[in-house]
Amino acid sequence: MKKTFYVTTAIDYVNAEPHIGHAYQKIVADALSRWHKLIGEDVFFVTGTDEHGKKVADSAEKIGKKPKEFVDNVSKKFKEAWKSLNIDYDRFIRTTDEDHKKTVIEFIKKCEKSGDIYKGTYEGYYCVGCEAYYTEKDAPNLQCQIHNKPLEKLKEESYFFKLSKYQKFLLDLYKKHPEFILPKEIRNEVINRVKKELKDLSITRTSFDWGIPFPLEKNHIVYVWFDALINYYTATRQKGKEKYWPANIHLLGKDNTWFHAVYWPAMLKSAGLELPITTFNHGFLTFNGKKISKSLGNAISIQTLVNKYGADTVRYFSLRQFPFANGDDGDFSESALINRNNSELADKLGNLVSRVSALAERYGLEKTKTNNLEINSTYKEVSNHLKNYELDKALNEIFAFIDKCNEYIQNKKPWETKDKTVLYELSNAIKDISILLFPFIPETSEKISKVFNFKISLYELEKPLKIIKIKKSPILFQKIK
Ligand SMILES: [Zn+2]
Numbered sequence: 001m002k003k004t005f006y007v008t009t010a011i012d013y014v015n016a017e018p019h020i021g022h023a024y025q026k027i028v029a030d031a032l033s034r035w036h037k038l039i040g041e042d043v044f045f046v047t048g049t050d051e052h053g054k055k056v057a058d059s060a061e062k063i064g065k066k067p068k069e070f071v072d073n074v075s076k077k078f079k080e081a082w083k084s085l086n087i088d089y090d091r092f093i094r095t096t097d098e099d100h101k102k103t104v105i106e107f108i109k110k111c112e113k114s115g116d117i118y119k120g121t122y123e124g125y126y127c128v129g130c131e132a133y134y135t136e137k138d139a140p141n142l143q144c145q146i147h148n149k150p151l152e153k154l155k156e157e158s159y160f161f162k163l164s165k166y167q168k169f170l171l172d173l174y175k176k177h178p179e180f181i182l183p184k185e186i187r188n189e190v191i192n193r194v195k196k197e198l199k200d201l202s203i204t205r206t207s208f209d210w211g212i213p214f215p216l217e218k219n220h221i222v223y224v225w226f227d228a229l230i231n232y233y234t235a236t237r238q239k240g241k242e243k244y245w246p247a248n249i250h251l252l253g254k255d256n257t258w259f260h261a262v263y264w265p266a267m268l269k270s271a272g273l274e275l276p277i278t279t280f281n282h283g284f285l286t287f288n289g290k291k292i293s294k295s296l297g298n299a300i301s302i303q304t305l306v307n308k309y310g311a312d313t314v315r316y317f318s319l320r321q322f323p324f325a326n327g328d329d330g331d332f333s334e335s336a337l338i339n340r341n342n343s344e345l346a347d348k349l350g351n352l353v354s355r356v357s358a359l360a361e362r363y364g365l366e367k368t369k370t371n372n373l374e375i376n377s378t379y380k381e382v383s384n385h386l387k388n389y390e391l392d393k394a395l396n397e398i399f400a401f402i403d404k405c406n407e408y409i410q411n412k413k414p415w416e417t418k419d420k421t422v423l424y425e426l427s428n429a430i431k432d433i434s435i436l437l438f439p440f441i442p443e444t445s446e447k448i449s450k451v452f453n454f455k456i457s458l459y460e461l462e463k464p465l466k467i468i469k470i471k472k473s474p475i476l477f478q479k480i481k
Pocket residue numbers: 127128129130131144145146147148
């Protein structure tokens with residue numbers, strides 16, 4: 001049986017339209033998913049949309065729509081955005097899907113059986129934007145730190161989840177499995193906070209009705225975060241998908257750390273389910289130095305970026321520019337993107353493919369036993385970097401190999417020597433490069449594979465390129481002014 005690899009993204013809240021901030025995480029997930037498929041694993045990649053909660057109900061009302069009509073429309077836009085970026089997910093889950101509602105209800109019943117659900121009254125300071133309560137400590141002056149808006153004081157009858165009971169369990173988990181929260185800086189923050197105090201979690205609402213009905217009492221709906229987290233499990237409950245649980249990695253923005261690092265493992269433990277291996281907290285992007293707000297987000301839609309620069313340039317830049325593994329924030333700057341497109345994709349990769357294919361068309365190829373452009377050590381480096389989520393470093397390795405190929409052609413001057421064996425070595429190296437680049441820039445890899453006639457698989461990485469008549473490659477990357 002093949003090793004399984006289950007990767008999830010955060011499901012996006014449908015209150016805003018998809019922008020590069022949402023896309024960054026999906027591009028990373030897609031590259032990881034494609035890589036694990038390439039190395040022969042049985043991969044399950046789930047993304048989707050988070051569609052319940054007061055904020056969504058309010059947004060729908062504002063434009064005179066029913067919530068369901070509103071979420072259908074926005075969810076479609078997310079799907080279209082991911083299609084334009086070649087995000088090849090296996091399931092797009094929506095929290096309004098019937099199988100999800102059913103799973104949430106069953107999940108809650110399991111938690112109740114464990115004695116972890118009780119009824120009480122909740123009083124607190126609530127931010128509608130975050131769909132979360134804050135304490136005075138988290139929110140100085142009773143202002144939401146994220147939305148810069150005053151919090152509302154709310155009091156309601158509510159069911160609670162006994163989160164406090166899991167304090168020791170969580171601290172043991174972080175100690176025994178440091179890989180459960182990555183990167184480690186975030187882990188230390190969580191540990192300190194969990195050590196201090198862990199309050200029970202209010203998990204139902206009665207003040208509005210756009211949510212999953214709470215199975216233990218009418219007129220209560222399930223708190224949107226409690227419902228949303230369960231999506232990762234729902235996706236594995238379809239026939240044939242059970243084998244993917246638990247997830248290998250949940251990708252999430254670091255504003256969602258607390259929910260994934262604290263609530264989620266406690267909830268799973270209560271329901272008697274296995275825990276995911278890693279929750280990975282990445283940084284945020286700004287756009288041309290500006291915070292991505294709702295209005296800016298609309299102006300820089302995924303479609304706009306893809307139309308302007310092409311899917312692979314957007315993907316390449318996102319993966320190469322930001323050190324994902326560090327969890328740092330970054331700036332999606334169009335001038336930096338243009339720079340990398342021109343000096344790396346066009347000048348290095350594009351130029352190599354164009355020169356070699358043109359010369360091979362003119363002089364032909366001849367097999368040789370010598371191989372001065374051996375990919376093996378590059379493959380190992382790439383593989384190690386990807387194990388550590390260092391996608392930028394993996395790309396750097398591949399481009400170092402491309403540099404080597406460009407130096408080789410410059411030194412050997414096959415346009416003077418007409419040496420068919422040198423052209424063969426270079427063509428074979430281009431095959432290897434394209435296979436390794438496939439997870440990052442799949443469209444380009446596929447174009448190259450048609451010119452040099454090979455299949456994109458790890459098996460082909462070990463096999464010498466078959467000789468065929470080569471035709472000059474179309475231009476892969478236009479230079480952008
Ligand atoms: Zn807020």
